[in-house]
Amino acid sequence: MTTYQKIVPIANKILKKYDLCEHCLGRLFSKQLHLSSNKLLGKKLKRNSKSNQRCYICKNLFDNLNYFLKMMHDSASLYSFSSFSVGAIIKPSIVDRDDIIRSKFKLKGIDGIKTDITQELVKLFSKKTKKSFDYLDPEIVFTVNLKEETCAIRSKSLTLSGRYVKSLRGFPQKQKSCSNCSGKGCRICDFHGISEFDSVEGEISEFLFKKLGGTTAKFTWIGGEDKSSLILGTGRPFFVKIRNPHKRHLKISSANLKHVKVSNFKIVRESPKTPLKFNSLVEAKISASLKIDSKLLQKLKTLTENPVIVYEKSGKRTEKKIFSIKYKKQNDHLFTLFFKFEGGLPVKRFVAGDDVSPGISQILDISCKCLEFDFYDVEVK
CATH class of the missing domain: 3.30.70.3190 (Alpha-Beta Plaits)
Structure with missing residues (x-):
């Protein structure tokens, strides 16, 4: 007897007591059969079942995934990226019902309903956008809340290095933090952590926010100077980490800002972990x-x-x-x-x-x- 022939009676027992959609039914057995499509297996197992009631486990959630797919697509419209991953938040009652069936019919080694929803969203989004799924190091991460019908998006931080020249006295290197949030980011400072742009840090941050988007900018300075000091020659090197950038490529390598000139702008892997000599x-x-x-x-x-x-x-x-x-x-x-x-x-x-x-x-x-x-x-x- 084949593995498929063994699971048919179990599937029929489940369907006699519970109405399941093709996705949820197929998921209960697809790993045993080493199949990638839960839906196709579920369709095959359900071919003799004529019930049209809502799925006991997901309440036909899989039929509404295009609604959440559009949400993902809309939230990603401002971002440039090549890879992504998806996390999902679902109602605890869905997980509870899934656990009841798995426990009752002694089904082990099966992906949970949350994993299946996530994988389906990944498949749909990848097909629609031609972007690749990357679990370990994605450029953007979606958190789809199916419970509250929202979609949050977060992009991987971007680190740049550069040098600045300052030929005006009285212009400070570092920017004061927003007095309301102490640099954490709030509505008052547009989540930048700084409310003014009247320093070297402020001017470079403002420039990068305009070019790349993003929330906060964290600087690693190679040395410091007085407010009255000039920075001449090739300038002072620095690193800056932009959190949640919208774009991932800076097309220019230099910029003449109001009080400083920036050169050698380039995207690097990360800021130095230890102070540079x-x-x-x-x-x-x-x-x-x-x-x-x-x-x-x-x-x-x-x-x-x-x-x-x-x-x-x-x-x-x-x-x-x-x-x-x-x-x-x-x-x-x-x-x-x-x-x-x-x-x-x-x-x-x-x-x-x-x-x-x-x-x-x-x-x-x-x-x-x-x-x-x-x-x-x-x-x-």
Whole structure:
């Protein structure tokens, strides 16, 4: 006796007591027969059954899947994607009725009703859109709520890298979070987490939201600067992760924004998991409390001989190297320092000698203050 011949009596027993649709009936036996279409098997098993009542398990839900398919298609209209996956939420009573039949007729190793609905939606959507199903790493994920008749969509985050040049003083690097949601995203800030766009972060975020869509932008900076600092040369590198983007391709690699210029824009796999090592080339304008002369400034050359120790309030201690140093006296109380150093050295504290040893003030034995400093190069190692 074949496997099919064995299951026919069981199917007939079920149909005598319960009215099932072709999908639900076929699903109860398709795995045993290694068949991919529950509906075709159900149709074959039901050919002698003439009942037209609603399915005991799904209440003919499969007949209405085109309604949810349209919902999926409409919600995806703003998104560009090549792969997708689907999750479904169904009434608990449907699952309960499915469990009753499986338990009563001792049917094991069968896909649940929820899995079948999900697979059917995948099949229908893939056929309609020619997009591929990807369970592990889809570009968009649908959550179809058949209970409340809604469809939510979420797209995979997109990470980009780039460099920015800032040639205007007084423009901050980082953007303040939305005061209402503290950066989480709410209706007031249009779910961006920031309500203004008056910083490097804000301008780049606004540009990317317009080009790619998305909710929040999370930046990974390669170093930081003062509000008054300029970023010159090839600019400062950064990474930015856009959550829930609508588009997945950025057609341009550079942009002249209101206060910053962005170049080398490209999509990357992910932001660095650990901080990147980098070197900075900086020009600092420094004022001295006492008269200085060129002979005294020569002492600064010794800074390249040993690492500079930086002490943090947390108790953390780091060593930073000064690779090269040049100076130019402007007047008796003002000089310019042009130096290359290991990323992470706090420039203003280094000049003042504030928990940085040795600092400029210590070397010269004169109280010094950094008035402003500009970056000419940020080189990632």
